[in-house]
Amino acid sequence: MIYFHIPFCKQKCSYCNFHFSTSLTHKDALLQAIHTELDLRHTELDEKPIQSIYFGGGTPSLLEVDELSKLLEQTQRYFDWDKSIEITLEANPDDLSAPFLKALAKTPINRLSIGTQSFFTDDLVLMNRAHTAGEALDSIKRSQDYGFENLSIDLIYGAMTSSMEIWESNLKTARSLEVPHISAYALTVEPKTVLSHWVQEKIVPAPSQALQNDQFHYMAQYLKREGLSHYEISNFALPGYESRHNSAYWNYSPYLGLGPSAHSYDGKSRRCWSVANNTQYIKSLAQGSLPLEIELLEEKDRYNEMLMIGLRTKKGVDLSRLKTEFSSELLAHFGNELTPKIDNGYLEIQGDYLVIPSEHWFMADGIASDLFKV
Ligand SMILES: C[S@@+](CC[C@H](N)C(=O)[O-])C[C@H]1O[C@@H](n2cnc3c(N)ncnc32)[C@H](O)[C@@H]1O
Numbered sequence: 435m436i437y438f439h440i441p442f443c444k445q446k447c448s449y450c451n452f453h454f455s456t457s458l459t460h461k462d463a464l465l466q467a468i469h470t471e472l473d474l475r476h477t478e479l480d481e482k483p484i485q486s487i488y489f490g491g492g493t494p495s496l497l498e499v500d501e502l503s504k505l506l507e508q509t510q511r512y513f514d515w516d517k518s519i520e521i522t523l524e525a526n527p528d529d530l531s532a533p534f535l536k537a538l539a540k541t542p543i544n545r546l547s548i549g550t551q552s553f554f555t556d557d558l559v560l561m562n563r564a565h566t567a568g569e570a571l572d573s574i575k576r577s578q579d580y581g582f583e584n585l586s587i588d589l590i591y592g593a594m595t596s597s598m599e600i601w602e603s604n605l606k607t608a609r610s611l612e613v614p615h616i617s618a619y620a621l622t623v624e625p626k627t628v629l630s631h632w633v634q635e636k637i638v639p640a641p642s643q644a645l646q647n648d649q650f651h652y653m654a655q656y657l658k659r660e661g662l663s664h665y666e667i668s669n670f671a672l673p674g675y676e677s678r679h680n681s682a683y684w685n686y687s688p689y690l691g692l693g694p695s696a697h698s699y700d701g702k703s704r705r706c707w708s709v710a711n712n713t714q715y716i717k718s719l720a721q722g723s724l725p726l727e728i729e730l731l732e733e734k735d736r737y738n739e740m741l742m743i744g745l746r747t748k749k750g751v752d753l754s755r756l757k758t759e760f761s762s763e764l765l766a767h768f769g770n771e772l773t774p775k776i777d778n779g780y781l782e783i784q785g786d787y788l789v790i791p792s793e794h795w796f797m798a799d800g801i802a803s804d805l806f807k808v
Pocket residue numbers: 449450451452490491492493494524525526548549550551588589590619620621622623624
């Protein structure tokens with residue numbers, strides 16, 4: 435699978451610390467650099483045929499449809515595409531105009547992930563989103579009108595402006611629109627964001643853990659009743675609408691990430707990522723040099739990651755895979771840490787998989803890290 439990181443946004447959301455620039459001045463040079471990076475790195479990915487391509491960001495919907503198409507065309511020069519390839523575009527509601535969607539519907543892009551976040555003005559203002567509550571709603575309907583029925587929306591819960599009533603209404607609205615996939619994230623105060631400044635200066639209170647916990651459990655029960663599978667801690671899908679791209683990440687499949695700050699993984703022990711700086715990225719590729727940092731994963735890193743990723747999924751951690759991939763010393767550590775967690779009900783063995791029972795999912799990261807080898 436291939437990931438393109440498009441590092442531009444209209445404005446800075448208060449909570450976000452992903453890599454992006456709010457200036458489009460160097461857009462052409464940056465796209466040229468991504469094309470060069472694909473020329474130089476396509477041999478790193480040995481996936482035949484390619485199952486998924488994902489435009490993430492940043493805000494890839496700020497690109498022209500032609501610019502997206504050119505990137506897709508270049509992948510076809512190097513890779514065969516699977517017949518049912520999933521090609522996702524992350525899109526912000528304010529970019530999904532009728533002319534944009536009309537042109538997009540003629541491309542092979544067949545899935546949208548819309549950054550809705552909330553259908554309430556107070557939430558959107560706190561988050562400094564570029565769209566209104568009306569645009570949040572209309573962009574989904576308009577996308578469906580243009581044939582994008584395979585779509586996902588991102589929602590954020592647990593904001594200081596939220597409440598149980600607001601959250602129930604957000605989820606009901608999503609369901610009334612028949613959105614088949616929802617990604618929902620608890621608002622996190624990330625370092626170096628405007629939100630963290632506001633919280634530090636007591637301009638706004640920190641998000642309430644109790645509210646986030648209650649909203650998470652409400653969402654899990656409500657969406658289950660609505661027939662969506664809670665297949666990863668933050669992801670829900672109607673049957674057949676699970677994201678192939680994300681599922682491949684959770685299955686430790688190899689992926690090639692292109693663009694500044696994008697990560698790549700060889701499926702075994704090599705991870706690398708590009709510099710998170712547009713100017714340096716462009717400069718380096720213009721000279722034919724890859725602005726990459728490489729990390730070779732040790733056995734314990736791969737073990738920790740397998741637990742961290744697997745325990746966030748409904749399927750869980752594949753125990754037979756764990757047993758074949760890791761040394762007896764590491765497995766002895768795993769066995770010692772596992773027993774008390776099973777005894778107190780935080781972990782369960784279901785067939786060949788280790789899972790966190792759904793009532794403890796909200797604490798998945800803490801439970802996984804207790805099993806880590808440090
Ligand atoms: C980085 S954005 C990229 C997609 C697009 N630009 C957008 O805004 O939807 C991907 C998603 O990450 C989530 N996200 C980013 N930072 C977050 C934070 N601090 N807390 C909760 N969710 C966050 C948002 O839901 C957002 O939709």
